[in-house]
Amino acid sequence: MADISSTTLSVTQGDEQTTQTSQVPQAPQTQQAHEQPASQTHKHNGLHQIIHDIDERDAEARYREEAADNIAGVHTRSSAVHHHNQRTPSLSDNENDALILAWSENDHENPYNFSSLRKASIVITTMLSIINSTMGSSLPSNAIPYMAEEWGVTSTSQKVLPMSTYLIGYIFGPLVWAPLSEQFGRQKLSWATFAFFIIWTMACALAPNWPAFLVFRLFCGTFASAPIAIVTGILADIFDNPVSRGRAMAFFMVMTLLGPLIAPIVSGYCSTTIGWRWTFWIGLIYAGASLIPLLIFLPETYGPILLRNRAIRMRKADPKLNIVAPHELEKKDLRELMTVVLTRPLRMILFEMIVTSVCAYLALVYAIFYMTFQAYPLIFEGIYHFGPGKEGLIFLTIGAGSLLSLPIFYAYDMYLYRATQSGKPWTKIEEYRRLPLACLGGPVFVISLFWLGWSARSDVSFVVPMLAGVPFGLGFMLIFLALLNYITDAYEIFAASANAAASCCRSLLATVLPLATAPMFTSLEISGACSLLGGLSCIMCVIPFIFIWKGEQIRANSKFCIALRERKIEMLRKVEEQRQRQLHFEQRDGVLSESEPVIRPDQKETV
Known part of the structure; x- marks a missing residue:
């Protein structure tokens, strides 16, 4: 609100x-x-x-x-x-x-006036749904070889589809869920979409063949995308203070990253011991357990x-x-619903330079993140001969990097608060409130890609490329925290639609680019492929610098x-x-x- x-x-x-005399400042x-x-x-x-x-x-x-x-x-x-x-x-x-x-x-019924305890319960509950949503995206990553063996799938491009079809749902889902939540409210839509997510997760565990499994994954991803689109709106509903809202968004972003990192561990150990289908049964158990607090603690916040x-x-x-x-x-x-409400995210993507630029940068970073689910097995199983479960543990270094971003975020947040209280002139420039973190995260992310590419060799210990995950996770989180908070502040009451536009674009590229991972890493080798991705990221990391330089003019137009x-x-x-x-x-x-x-x-x- x-x-x-x-x-x-x-x-x-x-x-x-x-007409009355107004004391409100004019434009x-x-x-x-x-x-x-x-x-x-x-x-x-x-x-x-x-x-x-x-x-x-x-x-x-x-x-x-x-x-x-x-x-x-x-x-x-x-x-x-x-x-x-x-x-x-x-x-x-x-x-x-x-x-x-x-x-x-x-x-007391105004969500801004909810007690701190109630707000905390809402944040925790929504974060559980976020983990479910994002964990589902990479849940089959280390189970794919076992599924392919059972159903006779030999094509390399086919083996990427269990994750890609899920992300296709991420493309189209937010374009519907976000504006609908701005029209009909958050609570019932969250309940309904999460219930359908549980149903389609169960369908994946019971899939009789490969085509049916891919269809189930598509529907699963479509309904799983609802928390990604709706939760940002919920946070805007209950936190009117930009500082509080920014901190809540930090937790939101950490959960979006931790979910996909937990999933390869689950699928890696399940597939080699109790069977790949248990990967989805465990996901279903966690989703069912998360539904209970969602029904109890999530009120309507709109x-x-x-x-x-x-x-x-x-x-x-x-x-x-x-x-x-x-x-x-x-x-x-x-x-009106079709021409105004549901087209809002698309209009933002096509005609808003801020949203377009943010979407392009986040899409590349997000796609590279999902490429790691194809690249890490090539590196740590191909070069260092790790098993699927042990290879899944390597993703924890990315999680460690993402957690490292939180103290940096809070330190800058406190610095900004003190400067604002002191009346520093630079605090009045809107871009300085969020974007400096992206200016730090962009170069760190680029460094991590070159680090991974040029250290992944048989004559170098696996620890060296493994540790590249720390700056990778750190840079990833700082970029997302800065840019998503920036567009949330810039578009205020349309924050959910702006975030839905960003989610749609990054999911689109994350669906397509991993299809090229295996051919690219094969033809360019690990060092060349990582250098190419690092070079593209280096070009895109100038975007927050441009926003700081010309942001006011861009927003004015x-x-x-x-x-x-x-x-x-x-x-x-x-x-x-x-x-x-x-x-x-x-x-x-x-x-x-x-x-x-x-x-x-x-x-x-x-x-």
């Missing part, structure tokens, strides 16, 4: 709009100078004009809703209360007689849905009560950021107008009698 203290969206008297002239030519350009550009109009409509609708959701202590009254035929402030011209339900200050539920309860308690939640006033038919900024400024202006309007009502009418109640959300729902 956007951090807006209070508002309604239209203030009218008779047929004319009332800087420099921004207006950027925005005006941009809007003129859109008018002469067919496709871009259509996209711009959709973005404007999308941003306006969401900020109208978010503004009313976060209202604090300013509530509308029935038109019967007002005299002289005055119209009630409303979110819609068709809702003039309705009371608009909104949060009051310190409302503010608009919580207010809608409260309005429904109040109307049920008193059918004569004409009260609505802002979410109910935003009428979205199927056409971003259609989505312009639309969000304009809507936010407009809503903040109307917040102040409504405050002034409410003061006017109170001064004119005096204290209301008991027959003229004002509905407040912190009151009991029986009116």
